[in-house]
Structure formats: C-alpha cells, structure tokens
Amino acid sequence: MDRGDAKRGRLVLAPEDLLQPGGSSRRRLLGGLLGGGAALLAGRDAAAATAGVDPAHLPPNVPPWSRSLGKPVGSDPYGQPSPYEGNVIRRLSPGLTTTKHSSVAFAPLQNLFGIITPNGLHFERDHNGRPDVNPYEHRLMIHGMVRQPKIYTMEDLLRFPAVSRIHFVECGANTAMEWGNPAVPTVQYTHGMLSCAEWTGVPLSTLLEDVGFDTKGARYILAEGADGASLTRTIPIEFALDDVLVAYGQNGEMLRPEQGYPVRLLVPGVQGISSVKWLRRLKVGDEPWNSREESLQYSDQMPDGMSRQYTWIQEAKSVITSPSGGQQLLDRGGYYEITGLAWSGRGRIRRVDVSTDGGRNWRTARLQEPILPKCLTRFRIDWNWDGGPALLQSRCIDETGFVQPKMRQLREVRGTRSVYHNNAIQTWRLNPDGTVDNVQV
Amino acid sequence: MSRFERLVLPAAALLLAGGTYAATPTRDYHLGRPAEAAEIAGWDIDVRPDGAGLPPGQGSVAQGEKVFEAHCATCHGSFGDSNEYMALTGGIGSLKTNAPVRTVGSKLNFATTLFDYINRAMPFSQSKSLTPDEVYAAAAYVLNLNDIVPAGFVADRDTLPKVKMPNRDGFFLFPGLMHVRGKPDTHNTACMHDCETAVTVTGQLPPGFVSTLYGDISAEFRGLYTMNERRPAAAASAATTTAAAEPSPHELAERNNCTVCHGIDKAIVGPAYRDVAARYRGDAGAAARLERKVREGGAGNWGSIPMPPQSGPTDAELARLIGWVLAGAPDK
Numbered sequence: 001m002d003r004g005d006a007k008r009g010r011l012v013l014a015p016e017d018l019l020q021p022g023g024s025s026r027r028r029l030l031g032g033l034l035g036g037g038a039a040l041l042a043g044r045d046a047a048a049a050t051a052g053v054d055p056a057h058l059p060p061n062v063p064p065w066s067r068s069l070g071k072p073v074g075s076d077p078y079g080q081p082s083p084y085e086g087n088v089i090r091r092l093s094p095g096l097t098t099t100k101h102s103s104v105a106f107a108p109l110q111n112l113f114g115i116i117t118p119n120g121l122h123f124e125r126d127h128n129g130r131p132d133v134n135p136y137e138h139r140l141m142i143h144g145m146v147r148q149p150k151i152y153t154m155e156d157l158l159r160f161p162a163v164s165r166i167h168f169v170e171c172g173a174n175t176a177m178e179w180g181n182p183a184v185p186t187v188q189y190t191h192g193m194l195s196c197a198e199w200t201g202v203p204l205s206t207l208l209e210d211v212g213f214d215t216k217g218a219r220y221i222l223a224e225g226a227d228g229a230s231l232t233r234t235i236p237i238e239f240a241l242d243d244v245l246v247a248y249g250q251n252g253e254m255l256r257p258e259q260g261y262p263v264r265l266l267v268p269g270v271q272g273i274s275s276v277k278w279l280r281r282l283k284v285g286d287e288p289w290n291s292r293e294e295s296l297q298y299s300d301q302m303p304d305g306m307s308r309q310y311t312w313i314q315e316a317k318s319v320i321t322s323p324s325g326g327q328q329l330l331d332r333g334g335y336y337e338i339t340g341l342a343w344s345g346r347g348r349i350r351r352v353d354v355s356t357d358g359g360r361n362w363r364t365a366r367l368q369e370p371i372l373p374k375c376l377t378r379f380r381i382d383w384n385w386d387g388g389p390a391l392l393q394s395r396c397i398d399e400t401g402f403v404q405p406k407m408r409q410l411r412e413v414r415g416t417r418s419v420y421h422n423n424a425i426q427t428w429r430l431n432p433d434g435t436v437d438n439v440q441v
Numbered sequence: 442m443s444r445f446e447r448l449v450l451p452a453a454a455l456l457l458a459g460g461t462y463a464a465t466p467t468r469d470y471h472l473g474r475p476a477e478a479a480e481i482a483g484w485d486i487d488v489r490p491d492g493a494g495l496p497p498g499q500g501s502v503a504q505g506e507k508v509f510e511a512h513c514a515t516c517h518g519s520f521g522d523s524n525e526y527m528a529l530t531g532g533i534g535s536l537k538t539n540a541p542v543r544t545v546g547s548k549l550n551f552a553t554t555l556f557d558y559i560n561r562a563m564p565f566s567q568s569k570s571l572t573p574d575e576v577y578a579a580a581a582y583v584l585n586l587n588d589i590v591p592a593g594f595v596a597d598r599d600t601l602p603k604v605k606m607p608n609r610d611g612f613f614l615f616p617g618l619m620h621v622r623g624k625p626d627t628h629n630t631a632c633m634h635d636c637e638t639a640v641t642v643t644g645q646l647p648p649g650f651v652s653t654l655y656g657d658i659s660a661e662f663r664g665l666y667t668m669n670e671r672r673p674a675a676a677a678s679a680a681t682t683t684a685a686a687e688p689s690p691h692e693l694a695e696r697n698n699c700t701v702c703h704g705i706d707k708a709i710v711g712p713a714y715r716d717v718a719a720r721y722r723g724d725a726g727a728a729a730r731l732e733r734k735v736r737e738g739g740a741g742n743w744g745s746i747p748m749p750p751q752s753g754p755t756d757a758e759l760a761r762l763i764g765w766v767l768a769g770a771p772d773k
C-alpha cells in the first residue's frame with residue numbers, strides 16, 4: 001500500500017512498514033493473522049488481498065453473507081458479541097497479584113463507546129474468589145440498632161418499590177500503579193477498574209425505615225458480603241439515607257455473578273469496595289468498624305507514614321480513551337476525534353478541557369448527554385493532527401468547581417505511596433510514527 | 442400479627458432498647474420477617490476495635506503455633522514472613538521510610554481487626570472453618586511473631602482489645618474525602634492558555650517493557666475503531682470457544698484452588714507444575730503416588746511447607762489433573 005495514496009481518516013494497514021515502504025514481510029504476517037478477513041478496506045486497493053481481505057467480497061462483488069440464508073432466529077437464546085469482537089475482553093494485569101482468586105480484571109475502556117459498560121465487560125474485583133450464590137437460598141439480614149431486625153428473601157427485595165439509576169463504580173485503587181511512574185501500557189490497565197451501569201434496586205433508606213432504624217443513635221452501617229471473604233465495609237449513615245441502593249439489576253438483567261449476584265450494595269460516588277457484592281448482612285451501629293479493608297488495606301499512606309482512613313469519596317477524574325496508550329494512528333496527520341470519559345463522586349461533570357501540547361493550552365470539549373450525577377460522562381472534541389509529536393491530556397471540572405489535579409500536584413500533597421485515590425490528569429504521548437504511549441509530564 | 446400487636450409491640454421494643462427509632466414506616470409492605478436471635482447469632486460475626494462482637498473463648502501463643510502450622514503456614518510461611526501472600530510480620534517502623542513494608546505488625550492499628558479478619562476470611566480456601574478458640578490462638582501467635590505480646594499471652598475478649606499495636610496512632614481522618622461536599626486537598630485551576638512554561642516528559646515505560654510483559658499490545662484493540670484495523674489473532678478463536686465444553690485440566694486446577702499455591706511454570710507456595718513433571722518424568726508409579734498425596738496431604742518434599750489434604754476434585758477429575766501435571770501442564 002502506498003501511504004501517499006491514503007485518504008485522510010481512512011483505516012490503513014498496521015503498522016510495521018510505516019517506516020519500511022514496500023512492507024512485503026509485513027503483508028505475509030498480516031495475511032496469516034487475518035485469515036477469515038474482517039477488515040474494511042477501500043475496494044480498489046490491490047494490497048487488500050494480501051492483507052487477508054478477499055476482493056471477491058468487496059464491491060462490485062457480493063459477499064457470501066449477502067447470498068445465503070443466515071442462522072435461524074433464536075439460535076442464540078442469550079446473545080453473544082460477534083466473533084470478530086473476541087478480543088474485546090476484560091484482562092488481568094500481568095504480575096499484579098499472586099493469585100487469581102484475589103485479583104482484578106480490568107474493563108477494556110479503549111474499546112467501549114458511550115458511557116454504559118456491557119455487563120460482560122464490567123471490571124471484576126474479588127477478594128476470595130467469585131461465589132455462585134443460589135438466589136433462592138440467599139438471605140439479607142438487617143439488624144443492630146433497629147426496632148425490628150429482619151430477614152429478607154430475594155422475592156421480598158424484588159417486591160419493594162424500586163428505582164433505576166446510572167452510576168459509575170470505580171475501585172479506590174484505580175490508577176494505583178501510576179503513583180510513581182507510568183507502569184502499564186493502555187487505558188484498560190491505567191483506568192479499567194472503572195465501569196458504569198444502570199443499577200436497579202431498593203433504596204437502602206426504604207429498608208432502614210422498614211426495620212425502624214435508630215434515627216438518633218445510628219451513625220454507620222456495616223455491609224457484609226456472602227462470599228468466602230465476607231468482606232465488610234463501614235458506610236456512613238449520611239450516604240445510606242441519601243442515594244445508596246440495595247441493587248439486584250444491572251443494565252436490565254439480574255446482576256452478573258462477578259457483580260454480586262443476586263444482590264449487592266451500590267454506594268454511588270464512593271470507592272467501589274463499599275458497594276459490597278453478594279450482600280448478606282447490614283448492621284446499624286454507632287461506631288466505624290475498622291475492618292481489614294479499611295485499615296490494613298484501602299487506607300491512604302501519606303509521606304509522613306500516617307494513613308488517611310475512611311477516604312470514601314472518588315474525586316473528579318477524566319481520561320482520554322481514544323487515542324490512548326497502545327493504539328497507533330495510521331494516517332499521519334488529519335482528522336481524529338479525541339474522546340474519553342469524565343466522572344466525579346461529588347456530582348455532575350460541568351466541563352472537560354483537552355490539551356494536545358502537554359497542558360500548555362486547552363480547548364473545551366463537547367459533553368455528550370446524558371450528564372448525570374456520579375455517572376460517567378462522555379466527552380468529544382475534534383482535532384486535526386499535524387503529524388508531529390503531541391501530548392494528549394484531559395482535565396475535568398465537576399459541579400463543585402473542583403478541577404482535576406496534575407500528577408505533580410497530587411504528589412506534592414500525598415507523596416507516591418498512597419496507593420488509592422489517584423485522580424491525576426493522564427498524559428498520552430502521540431509519536432510521529434502514530435504510536436501512542438503512557439507518559440508523565 | 443393483629444392490629445393490636447402491630448401497634449403495641451414496636452412501642453414495647455422501643456422502651457426496652459431505649460433508642461429513638463424511625464417513626465412507623467410510611468407504609469407497611471409486609472415484606473421480610475423478624476430475624477430470630479439464634480439466626481442473628483450465627484451471622485453476627487463483626488468485631489469492633491472496642492471489642493464489641495468478640496465471642497467467648499481463648500487461645501494461647503503456644504496453641505496458636507499449632508493452628509498456624511496446620512492452617513496458615515502453607516501460604517504465610519512458618520514465621521508469617523512469606524511475601525508470596527500478605528506478609529504478616531516485619532516492617533515495624535518502616536512506614537515512615539522510603540521502603541515501607543505493610544504487615545499486621547507494621548500497619549494494622551487494632552488486634553481486634555486481626556481476629557475479625559481471620560475469623561471471617563481465613564484460611565483463604567476454607568474460610569470460617571476455625572473455631573473461636575483457634576482464631577484467638579492464631580491471632581495470639583501472629584501478635585507474638587511480631588513481638589507485640591509475650592510468649593505467655595492468652596487472647597480472649599478481654600485481652601485482645603487492650604493490645605497496643607505499634608501503629609495504633611498511625612491513622613487519621615481527612616474530612617475532605619469523607620463527605621460529598623468535603624474540602625479537597627489539591628487546587629488545580631482551569632487555565633486555558635500558556636499554562637506551562639516548559640513541558641518535559643518525566644516518566645515513560647522502559648524500552649521492550651510492553652512487548653515482554655503483554656506481547657502484541659495491538660491485539661487488545663478493536664481494529665475497526667481504533668485505527669488499528671488489523672484483526673488480532675485472538676479474535677475469532679476467543680469468541681467461538683464453546684462454553685459448554687468439559688473444563689480443561691487447567692480450569693479444573695483453578696476451580697479446585699490448586700493454582701492458589703501452584704503456578705504452571707512458577708512456584709508460588711508449592712512447586713510449579715512443570716517442575717513436578719520434570720522431577721517425575723519416566724516414573725510409571727508417579728501418577729498413583731501423586732493422586733494419593735493430593736488426597737492425604739504431602740510431607741514437604743518441595744520445601745518446608747507441607748501440602749494440606751485436598752478433597753475438592755472427584756476421582757476422575759483428579760486423575761485428569763495429575764495426568765495433565767505429569768504431562769508438563771500443557772496449555773492446550
């Protein structure tokens with residue numbers, strides 16, 4: 001393929017011979033990789049054949065799927081993505097954890113559109129493996145400082161008046177690997193402990209009222225999971241009475257097992273670990289519990305060795321998802337849309353600015369509706385790349401007026417060992433060969 | 442429940458408990474049922490720093506050593522110092538240095554939390570299997586390994602809350618991140634033009650890092666959208682794998698938690714499968730011996746930590762697993 005003939009914005013073959021005109025070895029490689037042929041190419045392009053795209057399937061010819069009877073309706077009772085989307089999957093970060101039973105699988109943010117995370121791609125963090133809970137035998141117990149301790153079946157929970165709301169869930173340790181230096185290559189690993197879904201369930205306030213909680217004395221709720229870890233977290237009553245859900249629905253279906261089937265807590269805007277999965281018990285109390293997951297872990301160590309405890313709020317944060325680390329822009333120069341996600345645990349996103357020169361100058365991006373509180377917001381901005389090196393950044397402002405910090409501003413206050421709550425501006429370096437990598441400035 | 446009972450019982454409960462309870466719900470949904478005291482007792486396992494929730498029972502350091510060797514040393518090492526999983530000992534005083542080591546001894550603030558966590562979540566693959574006495578004993582032993590309590594210490598509901606952990610005062614509250622309208626600790630501004638005088642790249646991934654650790658990173662992108670149109674090799678095969686197929690031996694190993702201690706080609710707590718295969722290559726009786734060893738537990742042939750007995754896989758599954766291990770744990 002002659003690069004000189006490439007039309008701007010068209011997808012052209014990747015990536016080796018951008019520096020090696022001719023690229024015959026590359027074509028052999030691609031021919032092997034492409035096999036069945038799925039890539040879209042301009043039909044007149046003679047190189048297409050060697051790249052695994054069959055010219056017989058391209059105009060003016062008619063491909064076989066236009067000349068045959070397809071699969072019968074209902075042949076996939078629970079639908080699956082196209083086989084050609086088989087690489088859009090959650091991934092573990094190599095070397096991050098000792099065992100896969102206490103680990104995390106990251107959502108492929110680089111491949112997702114809009115703001116909703118498909119249920120099969122929602123990031124997964126388990127602390128003691130993923131249980132398969134039988135919903136008919138699952139019970140939710142609410143007790144402690146209440147007038148009438150109660151046990152609810154799933155049928156009970158599904159019969160309460162319900163609400164559906166769209167909220168993000170972000171692990172408190174999202175972007176934790178980047179406190180010292182860039183450590184991972186793509187947005188899946190830098191920011192993929194982040195997902196967003198429409199959650200359906202009972203407001204926790206409804207259930208607290210149903211058991212008659214102690215309105216004067218109650219200050220905290222303990223939430224406990226039914227998994228092997230029986231993971232526990234302290235939830236302040238001000239959150240519990242505001243927008244916390246006891247959620248069983250995720251994007252229209254029951255929760256996935258990875259997300260706590262059949263019922264989880266959903267604490268909007270707060271560290272993901274507070275949204276306790278496989279929820280079995282809520283206890284009303286007057287002191288925080290200092291559980292392992294809010295003392296030994298999930299506390300933020302400051303430069304003087306002291307640790308902040310109970311840092312629940314996920315502050316405003318944004319990241320460009322395209323172009324982002326690991327991608328390659330194959331047309332050198334020309335139109336590219338820069339797009340990404342912004343979110344805040346304190347409410348709505350008010351504005352997102354984008355820089356292509358490492359933060360010297362900024363332009364304000366378009367925010368795509370809906371713009372909801374404690375929810376992902378998709379931003380987009382037009383860009384004509386001049387083909388030179390660029391440093392891409394996004395910076396969000398939430399409805400409180402808080403401006404997402406630079407990495408060095410975070411370090412000045414919190415050092416590099418706090419693990420949690422890294423909401424710094426992310427920098428992607430676009431190199432003249434079109435490759436994009438993860439850097440810090 | 443009669444109308445009378447509904448009116449009177451809540452009022453009586455309120456008097457007994459002395460709290461200020463929510464007014465009669467705006468609507469009685471008649472959903473859920475009262476939790477009996479015995480039901481609550483079975484699940485009410487949380488322990489607070491003030492000791493609330495600690496059960497009756499006790500355990501000494503000496504008893505704890507036995508519990509620890511039997512149930513904990515497999516992953517944590519006999520002295521709680523194995524780094525493969527969470528190290529339990531060492532690092533006291535290191536949090537203020539440039540090389541902080543976070544352990545029970547160095548970071549945890551209350552010994553009650555140690556009890557709570559062992560009791561609810563340990564041992565890793567058989568949580569909630571220890572008796573309260575065993576949990577007290579294990580906690581006493583771990584505290585003694587950290588030189589926090591003397592060898593004669595006996596942990597119970599009275600002594601455990603009084604233990605002063607080295608990092609007891611190492612935590613503080615930062616209200617800025619505790620409330621939706623909390624005051625933040627960073628103060629960036631929304632400058633739009635000429636905001637930086639010089640921009641320098643201060644950090645990047647080392648050369649070769651990505652390909653070594655992740656392979657072909659372009660395979661993780663959708664070709665159609667991301668300007669990386671090349672269809673990844675993994676695409677078709679990953680999506681067309683049938684879900685109903687019999688689990689592979691590797692999947693069996695994961696389901697039965699074997700991989701918690703054994704890596705394919707990397708020793709974790711126990712030996713790597715491929716090292717096992719290498720040791721027994723050509724040994725016709727190895728399969729039967731290893732099957733028995735899995736069932737009955739090992740003697741520590743690979744190190745100081747013996748393998749505990751495993752009852753998880755069926756006999757047929759175990760035979761497949763051992764066959765796969767002895768074949769060198771092939772990927773396919």
